[in-house]
Amino acid sequence: MSKIRVSTTVNGDHAEFLCESTSSLLDVLRDTMGLTGSKEGCGSGDCGACTIMLDGEMVCSCLVLAPEAEGRTVATIEGVAEGSVLHPVQQKFLEHAALQCGFCTPGFIVAAKALLDRNPNPTEAEVRYWLAGNLCRCTGYDKIVRAVMAAAADLRQERTPA
Amino acid sequence: MSSTVYHAPGTVEDAVALLSADPTARPLGGGTDLIVQMRSGRLSPGAVIDLKRIEGMSGVRRVGDAFAIGAATPCTALKANAGLAAAWPGVVEAANLIGSVQVRNRATMAGNLCNASPAADSVPALVAAGAVCVIAGPSGLREAPVEAIPVSPGKTSLAPGEFVVEIRLPPRPAGGGDAYLRATPRTEMDIAVVGAGVSLVLDGEGTCTAARVALGAVGPTVVLVEEAGAALVGTKLGDDALAALSQAVQAASHPIDDKRGTVSYRKAMAGVLARRAALIAASRAGAKA
Amino acid sequence: MRIVVMAPFDKEFFGTGRLDLAPRNLFDLVGKLDALAPGFAAIAQPRVHFAVDGVLETDWTRPLAEAAEVIVLPRVGGG
């Protein structure tokens, strides 16, 4: 069977790839495009390690067929920092030691950024429920939640300079 | 090698033609069930028909005081529609219990319905609300109540070539309110051990004039329990009425023992959740009555 | 010197939990124990810890002339 040609935008750049009809977008990102920051922890949408933004909404890229990306906009962990300047969520994850093994971290950062982009002042409960689709086995979530709350505070400050 | 073909038709007619051409073809909405089943090898359709490129398939339309929800509308988009969320909070909440935010940004109520799992979260709420499906097929469009779609786990009443294009919710009745609750071990990312949806109408005195109660995961399909609704009608939802509701619900529950729950626990929870959901629905009805 | 052999090695190898031997060091002890129960030396490194006068000792070259008691006990690893 011939492969499908897909034309899309990834982290702001035009990208084209060939894929099988049933390849996941995650497989294409990782194996075809070399963007291995998105991880596969389960392949069934239950762990969130493959979280990306598709047309501005966060989704599990393991549950998106690669051909579905035709004409759409994809943003991955690799595009979160601006060059060498980390996004406040990334910076706070470092400062709060919100990662141990780091495998779930890209998914958490994409998801946390998506939350703060729409809700700059989330409660702890809102953070916890928003991130419930991202499994972390190392941290018990404590430092992750603190890092996201701290990043939110940082971003609010940035938006309303004193 | 993958033998599944991917199609993204631009019209309902094309989608029907593609589905008719291959009885193993499956419509693809959010894919959160379909893709998992394909990956695990439980399902290998000859084709997947992506509905999202069809005009009007994504989004909530207001039709007078009623609502038409496109089959490819993700669950989170329901929450974003203030009118819908105010009119049918139980339905919107139910759809937004499925999976995680990531999953709900893709998952659709039509997919939840047509996956035909007895534990589908949005379905009891839709049934309680009296929702109707618009179905496209080789002979055009037809309508069917939501509860008529699933016939057994994984099986629907849809004929070859048919797919759900829209779910319609009626106008919220004056004095109406709805609610959905489920029991799960975790707070999120879980499958309902039991789910209960209640939609009811209260008159100015607080007396229930109409009620529909539907249950998930207590039988091979989501069930509408008419006796349970009847137990509320004519009452002010006092203890006796709620006890009668629980009893009716339990009598209509015929669950199985599986990895997610036991028969006795499911029956017990059906009673508890129906009662709690009825009280929430009533408070919502009262709030707007 | 008193050699105390704990479970499961007492029953697995020696049929007793008490031995009296005069090893130069723990390498020598392993050799003497293997002579009593062939096969012990093969499992000593992966499965056995020795305690000399109440303190775990992983250096088997340490002279034992002054020691009063060696305990042979199961090695516990971690995850």
Added chain:
Amino acid sequence: MNAPEQMKQFRHIGTRPIRPDGVDKVTGKALYSPDFKAPGMLWGAILRSPHPHARILSIDTKKAEALPGVKAVATGKDLPTLESLVMHVGEGASDIVDISHNCLALGKALYEGHAVAAVAATSPEIAREALGLIAVEYEELPFVLGLEEALAEGAPVLHDTVFTKGVDPKPDKPSNAAMRVEMGKGDVEGALASAAATVSGRYTLEPVHQGYIEPHACVASWNGDGQAQIWTSSQGHFAVRSLTASVLAIPQADIRVTPLEIGGGFGGKTTIYLEPVAMVLSKKSGRPVRLAMTREEVFRATGPAPGAVIDVRLGADADGALVAADVQFLYHSGAFTANDAGAGVSSAIGHYRIANTRVVGTEVLCNRPAAKAYRAPGAPQVNFAVESAMDELAGKLGIDPLDLRLKNAAAEGDPQTSGLPWGRIGYVECLEAAKAHPHWSAPLGAHQGRGVAGGYWGNYGGPSTVNVSVAEDGTITVATGSPDIGGSRASMAIMAAEVLDVPYEQVRAVVADTASIGVSMVTGGSRTTFATGMATVQAAEEVKRLLCERAARMWGVPADQVEWRSGAVACLAGEAQGQTLSAAAIAGRSFHSGGPIAAVAALSAQGWLPGFGVHICDTEVDPETGHVRIVRYTAVQDVGTAIHPDYVEGQIQGGAAQGIGWALNEAYIYGENGKLDNAGFLDYRMPVASDLPMIEAVMVEVPNPAHPYGVKGVGEVPIVPPLAAVANAIHAATGARLKDLPMAPDRVYAALHPQG
């Protein structure tokens, strides 16, 4: 005892700098096992047994081999026949024959998911298709999953080569009881008979999985000259090397294992599953081969922690002094003899002073995946039973549960279960800190209850190699052989910077491959900060000595006329008196003063001490649904000295969260057919963020006198107390004593509504 180092003012120890590998991990650049690709690489896949117990009559691979794109097929017959040899593999002892047969079954499939054959092909799709073309003829055999069932007369016996170890006389028949370990002293029955208060109970637990988010994966490339490379993540690449070499019967130095970033292990990545198979496929195909597990394969084929049946009896006098303890338990080994029973025996009751004790543990073989280490392996199960019984005893005696524990708590010099005296342990300090913590006396709401439990883990030391080298500009590289699973590069850099009194950023720590550093034991047993840290300190001290010696020679003064001061060498006498030479000044000219400056420390660390923890848990139980919410959680632990407190707290919080998951919802669920029914994260319910509150980690510091900075292992202890802490809190909230894990809503509901 040494002077306590902690009295000193530290420059770096106890600070919280950003980890050196942090930016790679928050930007997605870090390379984990599944991320690695080699040029020309083939994609492998493994065929697994659909049966829990079956004889493999034949495997026909011809059709698979004929499929275009398939380059190699392997079965158990492609692995060499080995002599039985027990090896220490970091978390315990395993027979290399068992490890080989677990990588690829030979003769019999012993559990559903047991690897039976493997293929390598030019694409993952072709590899998967080829699996379907392998014809395996099975003769299904009766299977057994339960502990008591496996020991019953007439039960299917997994191995006709296993005769129970640790019983006298030696059995003359093979059985599923792989090993029996018994320790004790005194007259247990007599003491129980005359005790003022006794409690007894039977506790059960299902197997649980470590649940690391990164599935196992590796790439292997084995050349015709016998030399090979393996890229993989593991808790110990030297263990990967020695085990793979042993399974393949080849020299260890012919394999170079490059450690990739590891996405969680918790004990489960101290062994091998894929590497020898990828090696065989690579040799057959002449190309690098990647093997990676799906999540489902991880659940079906990699190590769960054993389930258990535990019988406990405790007796105390009227004042609450324990007089007797009898603990007898069975642990699942799964398909091959495992190691947890011995640890369970050592970890059951050693935290209390009890004159009359009997602890008996038995390893039981059954048709489940081979049990593997999981964070304090063997301790949480038996602790759940003992600390639940302690709670019940406190209730019976009318004594506060913390006071009952304080009254009996073991301290330095008290005997362990083995009879050895405890060293400088901190159980009493933890109990006192828990009692003084505001959580212990905070008010509770409706349907809420508070539970407490204490526990411990022995920790370990062992072999580590560290190379500290100074670049020409005076910056320092610390290379260790210990995979960094949760921030250890930061801890090593902190310790080296402390020794050298230089800025943290002047020191960079890396994990070196097996060809670039000496042998190091796995990152497991809570040993890395202790043992590899000790080697780091030793090597850094040697570098400091070398720098001083070089400076003295540069100045032409005797070595005792210089001194290390604020990260530089100061001259104390002669013409250069008052001058200083920085590391950069010395190292930059080191080619003319004797050569580059570097030091290796290779040691077997001794003097490790166990860690103790006390956890306080508040639960709220919905009486109508049995749903348990964790309202508040405080974990107190003696950590010796916290080198990087953030990562110490992180260990405590993560361990507590895993323990809470174990307590409430995690369990392997099997169908009647002997197949695992919940091999995925949806139905294997690990806690999600919304299931947990903040977990307050309280670090008590009782320094270890044997470590230069007082380190005690911290990683494993925190998973020990939560099981009972949660159970005791549920009891406090509801009056119901749950003795079977998990305490999922249906179980709690059933306990609250016994009549249904």
